[in-house]
Amino acid sequence: xxxxxxxxxxxxxxxxxxxxxxxxxxxxxxxxxxxxxxxxxxxxxxxxxxxxxxxxxxxxxxxxxxxxxxxxxxxxxxxxxxxxxxxxxxxxxxxxxxxxxxxxxxxxxxxxxxxxxxxxxxxxxxxxxxxxxxxxxxxxxxxxxxxxxxxxxxxxxxxxxxxxxxxxxxxxxxxxxxxxxxxxxxxxxxxxxxxxxxxxxxxxxxxxxxxxxxxxxxxxxxxxxxxxxxxxxxxxxxxxxxxxxxxxxxxxxxxxxxxxxxxxxxxxxxxxxxxxxxxxxxxxxxxxxxxxxxxxxxxxxxxxxxxxxxxxxxxxxxxxxxxxxxxxxxxxxxxxxxxxxxxxxxxxxxxxxxxxxxxxxxxxxxxxxxxxxxxxxxxxxxxxxxxxxxxxxxxxxxxxxxxxxxxxxxxxxxxxxxxxxxxxxxxxxxxxxxxxxxxxxxxxxxxxxxxxxxxxxxxxxxxxxxxxxxxxxxxxxxxxxxxxxxxxxxxxxxxxxxxxxxxxxxxxxxxxxxxxxxxxxxxxxxxxxxxxxxxxxxxxxxxxxxxxxxxxxxxx
Numbered sequence: 348x349x350x351x352x353x354x355x356x357x358x359x360x361x362x363x364x365x366x367x368x369x370x371x372x373x374x375x376x377x378x379x380x381x382x383x384x385x386x387x388x389x390x391x392x393x394x395x396x397x398x399x400x401x402x403x404x405x406x407x408x409x410x411x412x413x414x415x416x417x418x419x420x421x422x423x424x425x426x427x428x429x430x431x432x433x434x435x436x437x438x439x440x441x442x443x444x445x446x447x448x449x450x451x452x453x454x455x456x457x458x459x460x461x462x463x464x465x466x467x468x469x470x471x472x473x474x475x476x477x478x479x480x481x482x483x484x485x486x487x488x489x490x491x492x493x494x495x496x497x498x499x500x501x502x503x504x505x506x507x508x509x510x511x512x513x514x515x516x517x518x519x520x521x522x523x524x525x526x527x528x529x530x531x532x533x534x535x536x537x538x539x540x541x542x543x544x545x546x547x548x549x550x551x552x553x554x555x556x557x558x559x560x561x562x563x564x565x566x567x568x569x570x571x572x573x574x575x576x577x578x579x580x581x582x583x584x585x586x587x588x589x590x591x592x593x594x595x596x597x598x599x600x601x602x603x604x605x606x607x608x609x610x611x612x613x614x615x616x617x618x619x620x621x622x623x624x625x626x627x628x629x630x631x632x633x634x635x636x637x638x639x640x641x642x643x644x645x646x647x648x649x650x651x652x653x654x655x656x657x658x659x660x661x662x663x664x665x666x667x668x669x670x671x672x673x674x675x676x677x678x679x680x681x682x683x684x685x686x687x688x689x690x691x692x693x694x695x696x697x698x699x700x701x702x703x704x705x706x707x708x709x710x711x712x713x714x715x716x717x718x719x720x721x722x723x724x725x726x727x728x729x730x731x732x733x734x735x736x737x738x739x740x741x742x743x744x745x746x747x748x749x750x751x752x753x754x755x756x757x758x759x760x761x762x763x764x765x766x767x768x769x770x771x772x773x774x775x776x777x778x779x780x781x782x783x784x785x786x787x788x789x790x791x792x793x794x795x796x797x798x799x800x801x802x803x804x805x806x807x808x809x810x811x812x813x814x815x816x817x818x819x820x821x822x823x824x825x826x827x828x829x830x831x832x833x834x835x836x837x838x839x840x841x842x843x844x845x846x847x848x849x850x851x852x853x854x855x856x857x858x859x860x861x862x863x864x865x866x867x868x869x870x871x872x873x874x875x876x877x878x879x880x881x882x883x884x885x886x887x888x889x890x891x892x893x894x895x896x897x898x899x900x901x902x903x
Contacts, residue, residue, distance in 0.1 A: 359502050359509035361477050374479035376537040377403040379523050386480060387457060392446050393473050393480045394457035401694070404482060405467040406732070409698045410456045411659045417449050417458065418659065419466055420701040420736070422564045423708055426466070430456075468559040474536050481537035490522040491553045492530070498546035500538045504529035512538045514546070522550060564704070566779070567680075567713050567738045572902040573781055573881025575601035577638065577682075579888075586621040592887045593631050597895035598902060602628055602887070603682045606637045607669060608644035612654040614664030617645060620676040629677075636680035636715055639669060641687050652687040656695035662702055670706045680713030682741070693727025704736040715739035715781065720747075720767035721774075734775030741883055742767045744870065745785035750820070753812050755791035757860040759784065761844035764870050768877050781881045782874045785862055786889035788826050789818040793856040814856075822889035823862055830859060837861070844869040864897050871901040 361367075365374035366384045373386030373393060382403055385396035397410040397417075409418045419426035421437070428435040428448045435442050450457045460471055460480065469484040494514045501508040504526050512534060514520070520532040520542065529541045576599060580586055586604070593599065606620045620637060628635050641652045655661050673681055681703070688696045700716060707714040714737045719725045733740050747763040748756035757763070764782070771780055793814040796804075804810035821829060830837060835850040835857075845866040849858045860866075874882050881902065884890065 354499070354506040355509065357509045359511050361511070364502070364511065365477060365479060367477055372478075373473075374477055374537075375399060375403075376479060376481045376539065378483060378485040379533055379539060381539060384479075388473070388478060389450060389457075390446065393460040393471070394450060395460055395463065395480075397456040397458060400458055400463055404463060404469065404484065407466070407701070408458065408463065409694065409701075411657070412454050412456070413657060414659050415451070416659055417456065418698070418702075420698070420705060421466075422562050423705060425702065425705060428462075435462075468557060468561065470557055472536075479537050481535070486556050487554065488552050489555050490550055491519055492522050492532070492547040492550040494518040494520065494542075495546055495548040498542060500532065500534060500540040500542055502540055504531075504541040506543075508541070511540045512536070514542065520547070522547075564735050565708065567711075568778065569600070569880070571600060573600050573739070573883070574598050574898060574902040575603060575636070575781065575881060575883040576786075577883065577886045578602055578604040579886045580604045580606060580619060583619045583621070586619065586624045588888075589624045589627050593628065593633065595892060596887065598899045599631075599633050600881070600902075601634045601636055601680075601883075603636045603638045603883070605640060605643075605684075607639035607672065609639070609641050609652075609655060609665065610645040612646060612651050612661065614655060614658075614661035614668070616665060616668045616672070618672050620672055620678070622676050625677050634679040634713070636682040636713055637673065637676070637678045638682040638684050638717075641685040647687070649687045649689040649692070652685065653689060653692040653695065656692055656699050662695075662699050666699075666703050666706055669703070670710060670712070673712055674710060678712075680715060680738075681707060682715045682717065684717040686717075686719075688727060690727045693729060696727070697729040697732050700733060701736050707738075713738050715741055717741045717743055717783070718771070719743055720763060721770035730771060731774040734779055737779075739779055739781050739880060740771065740775045741781045741783055742771050743783045743885070744768075745783065745787075745885065748789065748818075750789075750818060752818070753809050753816060754814075755793060755816055755818070755858045757840075757843045757845060758788050758862070759866075759870070760842070760860070761869050761873075762842070765873055768873055768879070772877065777878050778880050780877075780879045781883050782870070782877075782879050783883045783885060784867060784870045786884050786886060786894070787820050787822055788860060788862045789820055790826065790829055791858040792817045792819075793858065794854065823891040823894070826859060826861055827863070827891075830861070833857065863891065864894055867894055868897055871898065875901050 372384040374384040375382045375386050385399050387394050400408050407420055415430045417428040424438045426437050430449050430451050433444050446459055448459050448462045469482050471480055471482045473480050494516055496516050498514050499510045500512045502511055520534055523531040528544050532542050533539050608617045610617045625635050704714050716733050716737045718728055744764040744767045745759040747759055793816050796815050830848045833850050835848040837846045837848050840847040846861040
């Protein structure tokens, strides 16, 4: 009976517990998690691998392995460190420490934890046997408990689980969670395991804080509801249409001409900016937030955007040209529309947004960033960080079914727009979110696939569909005309909250989900209900003139 139920005295293999596989590895505990032991002690200082710093401690640190430089973004400054140096610069001011800040082993970068702590609200302590660093940064209210009697911290709840560490009477542990007769706890010296309830007493809530002054990212915030529209300008001559576009609209607060394109992967830029255009807009009391794109001219692929953004010098070249052009043409803001960002490129993209935000803040320029409706496959855009460093986060609430879509469907159904807003609000404050709506729709043409086509596409995404689908984009008035010419009946699709038409002609089935005043009102109502910063429309010239009166109802 005693052998069966008595507490085990077996000691846990601590190297295995901390993941240590070779001599010299420093185990790492961050808050309530044992993370990979990607640290080391050098010259008496704790160093942590960049990826661990980025993923668990402070994601604003950025390592550029191409140019061997470590960066940290402050609201109005860039902190920069070179490999093997005790010096660092804040903007152009040189500072020094009494230790090497950044070390490398091959392509792996290690940052001195003392330096990380300068910019991060953390405390840490280094312990021996095995060598480990315990980093705490989860400040706020915690449940703590006193140790009532000498006891053990075990790997799991249960008296037969191996012992991680001994606890002495009078000590204190942080309680992570309760599990039946056991509590999961964190000890001060870096063990996360289980202690029997009967060995603890006086559990209480305690506010745990550390004095640290975080620099605040200030933002430009307009004191009105933004009514913005993109102006798809394809060449310099097209700028002259701005007077007509403004005259045809009502209540526009902001216009975003597509003026800037990344020319090459070195960060050079093409511009068709016009100071006359800006002057006309300003005379009409309209701000100009010029758009820069990583497609539609110059570069136009995921690989090219990665090649551009993964080099600090190339990002700097682009930002210098962009800000210089903005100041020269007297625009009010920059709108970033980068749509070729791969998963791998995510950390470089958000660093570009951070660096651009610093220059915009220094020069009084509004920075807005365009985003897809949030989905699992586009989380690399890091909307949460955008919501801190940028002034506005724009949701492109359209292209639910896009030009190359394998099936017909709405460009922007009600639920698609609603999901885009709700998911964005989980990461970005409502007063920074602008909801993008379409002034266009797509006419879908469907024809049955031949047996040969079905056979050749078997096993592919296209092979899942029996119909061959093509589409063409139409502005609002044109789309109505197409339906009228076909003599098709229009019905209300209550799920999509759009008028819908379907007809057949010459063996082809046509389908269209119309964008009109009724469909836009449902989308604008979502903006109003969620108290967003405003609305943005793609694109000027595609709208039915009557929609402006409707939009005015929701932005005033």
